[in-house]
Amino acid sequence: MNLHQSILEYRKGRYGWWALLLILAAIVLFASHSDFQPPNGGTWQGYVLGSIGLALIVWLTALGIVKRRYGKSNVQAWTSAHVYLGASLLIVVSLHSALQIGLNVHSLAYVLMCVVIFSGFIGLYFYRRYPHLMARNRRNQSQRQLFSELNDLNQKGRALAKxxxxxxxxxxxxxxxxxxxxxxxxxxxxxxxxSTVVLIEEDKKGGVQRKPVSNRDQQAIIDYVAKCIPRARKQGEAENIQSLLEVVCRRQTLSRQLRQDIKFDARLKVWLWVHVPFTIALLAALAIHILSVFYYW
Structure with missing residues (x-):
């Protein structure tokens, strides 16, 4: 079972149903407010919803620790629950606050929570999309193996060029x-x-011109080597240049693979630079929110 393709379907969406039941229970609890006591975070319903939200936030932040301690099946279960219950948190906390937003630490905690949740949605998209693309791009090779082959080709290319x-x-x-x-x-x-390359051309007077040009996707050097084949004069030189052309073409393929692999990996990591720091900020704001509520209670 593939983690990145099955977390939403894990056990037929079990945690999706749990999240739905939690949302329905929160709505029923919110609707139980009387006409004499308008909805807000200070009612008993608000405290219950806030406690549920707090428990969810603390539990959800534990995924990063848990996934390093348990087996693959447990990671799938925790991740599936993380996604569904994390989404339900948006409803639970919105009902807890009754969407009373202002310039205070309470609203700051709510805004930070929204950033964390929506960045989590982006992370879910990334982790469902990019690992598959990375596997297809690598073609059953690791990034280290690709770099190793590229280094071998560099040595072979230099030897042929000499x-x-x-x-x-x-x-x-x-x-x-x-x-x-x-x-x-x-x-x-x-x-x-x-990438760039310095191409050397002879002018009509027999002089030499060095031209630094873009070598994007290794195309400039491929074209340059290909043009040298009909110009070969020494015996066996054309065959060497043909072999060199095969090497630079293979380098082009490897460079593409490595560049794509690095791009996919960077996009997988970049969302964490938002998700994790904002999660830490959320926990800090949440602690201040709770302390201030009990202080003025």
């Missing part, structure tokens, strides 16, 4: 040295390719 014209060898060296995989945060997140 048997060819010096201009071609120099271009291949710069293409390898200036291949950009990963890079800064935005480069990883967007899968941008900042």
């Amino acid at each position: 048997r060819c014209h010096p201009n071609l060898a120099s271009a291949v060296d710069t293409a390898i040295d200036r291949t950009a995989i990963g890079g800064g945060f935005l480069d990883q997140l967007l899968g941008r390719d900042g």
Whole structure:
């Protein structure tokens, strides 16, 4: 059973039904307010709903610890419950507060909770989508294996290029040295390719011109190597360049795979940079909310 594809369907959506029952119970409890006591967090119904919300928040934050201690089936159960009960928390706490929003710590806790819940929805989408894309992109290889193969190709490419014209060898060296995989945060997140290459061309007077150009997706070096095949003069040089062309084409495929893999991994992690810090902030605001309520009670 695949965690990323089955958490919503786990045990035929058992925790979805639990969440629905919890929401219905919260609505019934909220509707029990009398005409003499308008709904708010200070009624006994409000305290009950608030206590339920607190228990849910504390329990939901435990998932990060629990999933590292138990087996896969337990992780699936906890994650499924986390998603459904986390969604129901939005209704429970909204009824607890009766949507009385103001410029105070109580409303801050509510807003932080909303950010955490909706970032959780985004995380659910990411974890249902990207692991599948990563597995398909890697083609049964790990990221380490892909990098290892790329390094082997770099060595093979340099060795083949040395048997060819010096201009071609120099271009291949710069293409390898200036291949950009990963890079800064935005480069990883967007899968941008900042690779460059220095191409060497001879002018009509026999001089040499070095032209640094973009080597996005390794296309510039592939085109350059391909153009060198009919220009080969020495015996066996055309065969070496043909072999070199196969190497640079394979490097292109690997570079694409690695860039995609890094992009997917970055997108899986980036939502945690919102979800986790806001969860910690929520717990802090919640503690202040509870202490202030009991202080003025």
